[in-house]
Amino acid sequence: MVSWRRFRIWFSLFLLAVGLSGLTAACQFQATLPDGRPAEVNLTLASFAVSKKAHEAIMPLFAAQWEREHQQKVRFRTTYGPSGRQSRAVIDGLEADIVHLSLGLDIDRIAKAGLVRADWSSQAPHNSIVTTSVCALITREGNPKNLQTWQDLLREDITFVTADPKTSGAARWNFLALWGSITQTGGTPEQAQQFVTEAFRHVAALPRDGREATDAFLKQGQGDALINYENEVILARQKGQTLSYTIPPVNILIENPIALVDKYVDKHGTREVAQAYIDFLYTPQAQEIFAQYGFRPVDATVLAAHQQEFPPVPTLFTVADLGGWDKVQAQFFANGALFDQIQQENRAS
Structure with missing residues (x-):
């Protein structure tokens, strides 16, 4: 009898917990702005390992700017690792909205799998190269x-x-x-x-x-x-x-490209904000952060301001x-x- 009573109490609490979690999820799912847009958008970035510190410094700046201008919060989900492994993960089903990889060959592979448009390199400045090194x-x-x-x-x-x-x-x-x-x-x-x-x-x-x-x-x-x-x-x-x-x-010149993963930004409805993040990475503010973490900026003015750290290379191909x-x-x-x-x-x- 006692055990049955305990079971009924436990079961009631379980149903209450399920109901609350469902209500919370529903509230989160239904949270929208007056114009019908979701109040919060999630972006997933897959990038090569050594870019982590730079992106971690840039993302809060972008999120704050986007919220000021669009009244919408941006949450980032990130994964960092070897570039080739990241490209294979996206091909195998990692639903990244953006890829920032260490060589164009890895994005070409994603494009050949049908996830990224074939002309991806023409979709952003500098042939979609956002950071460089030697x-x-x-x-x-x-x-x-x-x-x-x-x-x-x-x-x-x-x-x-x-x-x-x-x-x-x-x-x-x-x-x-x-x-x-x-x-x-x-x-x-x-x-x-x-x-x-x-x-x-x-x-x-x-x-x-x-x-x-x-x-x-x-x-x-x-x-x-x-x-x-x-x-x-x-x-x-x-x-x-x-x-x-x-x-x-x-x-x-080691060129690190960036691209939208077209299949997934369209599936997630994140194309606008994902493109805005890519655009933000080319701003002097973001390029300065990349420079602080050892990358040669593609912004010529920012690069010129860091000539002591990044001496010109006489023959650079x-x-x-x-x-x-x-x-x-x-x-x-x-x-x-x-x-x-x-x-x-x-x-x-």
């Missing part, structure tokens, strides 16, 4: 071996660490920096292949991704140098790490100068392409 040569403290250029990596007493271009988007930029250091200074593709083949004979470790490469160099003591993004070095310094680095004078991502992927990184051939040749020698 490749840095990180050395042991004080640069004891005086490493200044990519050619220095071929010296007999030098080994270096880079992530594997087959598994790491960041490492593809590293490979292209080495390749372009020859072809963009008058060398032939044959000379570039010879140079890059020899360079990879000097690799002390070829980890899976940029984070593992950094650990191999800093924590495990492998190699005399590490190739990584300039913005990663600046961010590490802000966290208190003492790193010596140089920016080789022939370098590639882009992936477009190498033929664009489709050509680069097929030529260098596809199965059986040039990088695989280089690795096979080095293993055989």
